[in-house]
Structures are given as structure tokens and as C-alpha cells.
Amino acid sequence: MTRAYYTDSYTLEFEATIIAVETVDGRPAAGLDHSYFYPTSGGQPHDTGHLRRGDTVARVLDVVEGEGDAIWLILDRPLGPGPVAASIDRDRRRDHMEHHTGQHILSAAFIRVAEAETVGFHLSQQSVTIDLDRADLSAAELDAAETLANEVIRDDRPVSARFVAAAEAAGLPLRKTPPGRDGLLRLIDIAGFDLTACGGTHVARTGEVGLIKIIKTERRGATTRVEFVCGGRALADYRAKHDLTRQLSATLTTGASELPAAIDRLREEARALAHALRQKDEALLGYEAAQLLAAAEPLGTARLVARVFVGRAPDELGRLAAALVADGVDGEDTVIALLGLAGERSHLVFARSADAPGDMAAQSDMAALIKPALAALGGRGGGRPTLAQGGGPAADEASVAAALQLARAQLVG
Template sequence: MSTERLYWHDAYLREWSAQIVARDQQRVALDRSAFYPEGGGQPADHGWINGVAVVDVQADDQDLVWHTLAAPIDAESVECRLDWQRRFDHMQQHHGQHLLSAAFDQLFNWRTVGFHLSGEYVTIDLATCEASPEQLAEAETLANQIIWQNLPIVVRFVSAEELASIALRKAPSVTGAIRVVSAGDFDHSACGGTHPNATGAVGQIHIRRSEKRGDSLRIEFVCGGRALQDLRWKNATLGRIAAGFSVAQQQTEQAVQRLRDQEQQVRKQFQQAELQLLEFEAKGLVEQAQPIGQLKVVAHVWQREPQIVRQLANLVAQAGGVALFGVAASKPQLIFAGQGLDCGALLRQVVAAVGGKGGGSAQQAQGGIAEVNDLAAALELALSNLQSY
């Protein structure tokens, strides 16, 4: 037994009666159904059977369509209702994909090698590695022109003899009777999905972005109601940004660029000021350093960012001192820097004694230890070992 698929002949059917012919826990199979089962890149329809929500629809190998329900039902004869908003959205996105794929194919001979329809956007993967903004715009424009012509969409099953006379965009992957979806003379595709009656129902196609994916190019786009929502929030966001800059929307990009230039200038000034403060701090540390022989040693455990401590250690070394620094962080570190000693050898001696690892050159060395509480002991050991220098 198989399920009669009502959507094949009427994609606008919203309500119908059916008989339950099989059960499996909270799944039921119907003798006739307009619910589209997930497949071909298109998600399953949702809706209600006897008022109980249909949350998933799948077809098995015997061509029986199973409907997963939110709760069990006992009836044999049932009344079904489609979630029309979801269905129409899927029809807009799916047929928009047909048109956009055909546009890329006809304009640039870029075949579609992948298709996915999610709850937020649609993607196709094209058999090319790159496309210019002008090429994307050209394909988008052509697909929208076909939408605005409101060409009739004809869906029918054809025999092998009839199929031979149709210029399919892609050879079918199934055998037997083939279901062909035609958008006027613009595109002919073998497809088992749901489609509107005319291209105008797609509304519009809006390409959002492209991304290289291995040997292919992924195009992300939205159609119809999704395109309206996408453009609506973008326009609202652009309007708020423009108002914040007190400029027209067309001048927003230049205003943002000016802000970025100012931010980079301020960042450079801040970095210069930060460096000057660190240099001043380093000189002060060296002046107050603990003398060990000829060495002016600064030993301290810091609760600062490791890169700042590393920079400060180098500045202490440049000021003529020796920095023996610990960094109290989630991963405790030791940073040694200075002249007149072998920092790398000293650090290896210390980390070996406290259960860590690290190394470096004679002028600078860095390593890690397991416990923050061992940092003070590690520095004490380093100071003790320095007595030999």
C-alpha cells in the first residue's frame, strides 16, 4: 500500500479527509495526504490531524507517508489541515531556488550541485569557485525578471518519450515516470517538491552573501516573505545607524568609514600612551630593583594580561634590569627577561623543580606551571639560583 500524494496535483490544497492505514506509536500513515514529506532539500510540512499537531512527515521505502504527531489519536477517519503559512513559504523558497539556479546556469554555465532550505534562508552550491558582485547581481536580476513576468508554473508527470523532448536543466536521478516542473520556457526541472502556480508568487529573490566552499561557491539567499523581512530589518537598522550619524542613509558607509578611521587613530594613540606608561613603570621598577651582584632584579607576581607582563619584562630588560615575572592566570606563567644571565637556562631549572615546562633564549624565556600558588616559590628559587651569577 502507498499513500496518494495530493500535493503532487494541487499544491494549494489545505484541508482534506483521509483514513489511517497504519500506526507506529505516535506516527500514523494515511491513505491520502497533502503533507509533504522531508526530501530533496525541502523540509517536511506541518499541520494538524484531528486537531493534533503534525511535527514531522517522512516517506518510507514502500512509498507510505508517515506523520509524527504531538499526541496519539484513536480515530480511523481523520480530518487534516495544512500549516499553510509554512507550506507557502517553502514553495516560495523552493521555486525561487529553481529560478536562481537556472539563471546562474544560463548566464555562466554554473550548475547547481547542492541545495538546502532551512528555516531562515536557502543555499545553493554552484560548480564554480568564485563569482564577482556583478555576476551575482546579474543572476539575481534575471531571476527576479522571470518572477515579475508571472510565468505559469506547470507541474506534470511525463513518460520517457515526452521527457526526451524537454530540455531539462539537470538529468533526473530517478527512473520511471518523471515529475517535471516548468516555469514557462525559462526552466524545466525534474522535482518532487511543492511549487506555486506562477512565478509571481515567489515575490522576489534577494541574495544575501556568497562563500567559497572547497571547489564550489555557496550562495545564500531568501525569497518572498523572507526577503521582505530581511530587507525590512536591514532598512530599519540602516536607518537607525544613519540617524545616529545624522546623515542620509546613502551616506552611512562613508560615515562608518570615518568613524573607523578615527577609531584606528585613537587606538594608535592609546597604544603609544600605554607603551609610554609601561616604559615609565619599567624604569621605576629597575630603579627600585633588588641588586644581586651586578644584576638589578625585579621579581614579582602579576595579575595582568600575559602579553602586557611580557611587554613589561622586555622593557625592564631594555632599562638594564632583569625581570623575573609570574603571571597569575588560569594557566600560570613565568616570564624571564634580561641581560647578563641565561634566562632560558634559569627558567628550565625553575620549571623542572616546580613541575612545569618552558624554555627560551638567553635574553628571554617563558614557561608554564600547574598551580598559581607555586608562582611565589618559583620566583624565590629563581632568585636563589641567581646567586651563582
């Protein structure tokens, strides 16, 4: 098959003939006599589009390389051999051209300003990245590469493609030399800036890339992953961030340049409020613990608090149990707390004073005591002799109360 996109990345509508049909991974596929459709390869995704014959229109879902020089168009419905009118999705092709040429420019810029070679390239609808062979890139180097790349774009340099024999390519200053096809290499030449072998689709002049903006970097072992956007994606990214900045400025009634300081103030205020709220919450739990202890059931030399709650968080139940058994709440005897939570998720927290006498400590191992109670609720959990907890499925108050009564019966013996 003739790969027409090698010499012309701009033709999006053309006449062709289906000369072969096949089934690829269970889907109908067509092979054309010549094609401008790009197949997934070299880090660049495939084109999409349509094949039309009369009133029948087949959607091109994927384009894959087959054996030899074959290219298969994966269709949403079968089409037999014969003439077709083909069309390639313009926006997708344009996006790929902008980003693939942008990648060449940015990769060459990193070599010039940071001696960082590109060892990986990925282009998808969600992100565009290159992997560089340095993990220690500084912010200044990233800015310098981005600045140089955009200078090349503003220069509007010509971008051309040509084929050379492998022997000739060996004597050229190529940035990258992948395997060729039929003994030939296709070179993409950004005039006076970058020369590299590549089979992808590219713009004709660097100005068509529009803009290159690095939006994220990530250290990955001995490499750095750089995520960037070009052209239409760069505009969309700017619009989204500008809208967000404008909304934040309006909400916080401050200028964009003052947003970091305003957010810092809000963060400090939130921390202070959270601390004050926690202190008040702990005080309320202390008062609640004192009331529960006042009504506690005597159990030998200990006092037993067994209570079922609804609509509280499991961690709050744990803090209440800690308040009940803490030293200094009452100070006169050992406290055992059997607390349960009913609702969409059941939860039990069992605790006892750490300074319980030897016989009481041996009798009230919370980790052993909670297991039968949790089993009765269909739950699981565990812990230490002084504190154990666990959860289970939904349970009503009566079911949780029965589980606590089971534990109480074990204590009473």
C-alpha cells in the same frame, strides 16, 4: 500512499485515515491513506503540522519516506488507526513553496546569463543556497541573473506540474532529470522559462515568489555557493537591514549613502587613537620599568626584579618584562625579571637580558627556571633561554609570590 501534494500544494487541511502505525527512530509514526504532507527530499525540508482526533492532538514533528511508496508522519504522541483531521503549518509550507520555485527561477537565470549549472540546493530555516558549477562568477553576472529572475517574477508566469513517462522526458529540454518514480517523472514548468523534473511543492504563478535577492556568495573549490532569500524572508531581510541602516545613520548623524565614508573616517580615527595610546602605554611601562630597576635586588653581576601583580593583562606583563630587560633601559648590567599575575587565572613571565655574560646566561635559562614555578601553581608553559611564560588556574598573591620565590632560590643556588 497517495502523495496529494504532487497535484495540489495549497491544501493545508484535510481528512484522512491512519492505516498503519510504526516506531521510527524511537518515535511514534503514522501512515495515512493519502497525504498532503511533504517529506524531506530533493533539498526541501519536511512539513510540520497536527493530526486531530476528538480532543487528542498529535504534533507532526517530521515527515520521512519509508520503503516503497510509504510516508511516515513522526508524531509527538502515538495515535492508533482510524480517521483524523490533518492540518499543515501554513507559514512553513508557504516559505518552502516560495523558495523552491524561486530556486528554479534563479537556477534557470544563471544558465541563461552565465552558463552556470546548479549542482546543489539546500533549503532550511536558517538559509537557502544553490551551488553553481563555476568558481569565477563576476559581480556583473550575479546581478544579471538576479535581475532576470525578478523579471520572471514580475511577469507572473504560470507554474504547472505534470507527469510524463521517462521515454517522453528524454525528448524534452529538461534542465535537470533526477530518477523518476514508477517510471514517471513529475515536471515543473515555468511557462516559457524553465522545465525541470522535481518532486517539491511550488507556487501556481511566479508572482507569488514576490522577490529574489542574492545576499551572499562564497567560492567553494570549483563551485560558487549563492545564498538568496525570497518572499517573506526577503521582506524580513530588507526590514532588518533597513532598521540597521537607519540606526547607523542616526548614530553617525549622516545619510545612508554617506555611511561608508563616515565609517572609513571612524576607522582611521580609531587606528590613530590606538597608535597614540600604545605609544603612551609603552612610555608608562618604561617609567614603571625604571622604578622597578631602581629598587631591584642585586644578584651577583645582575639585578633581579621579582614582583606580583593583580588586575593586569598577561600581554601587559610580557611587555613590562621586555621593557625591563631591553638594551638601553639601564645599560650597566644584566637584568632578570620574574613577574607574576594573581587572580582568576595565574600567569608568570620570566625574562633576562640577551647580552648576559656566559656564566650568568648558563645559570639563568628562563625556560628551565619557569617550569618548577608553574608546576607549583598547577600551570604549564615554556619558552626560550631569554624569555619564558605560562599560565595556570586561579591563585592568590601569596601563592604566586611563593612560586617566584622558588625561582629566586634556584638563581641564588
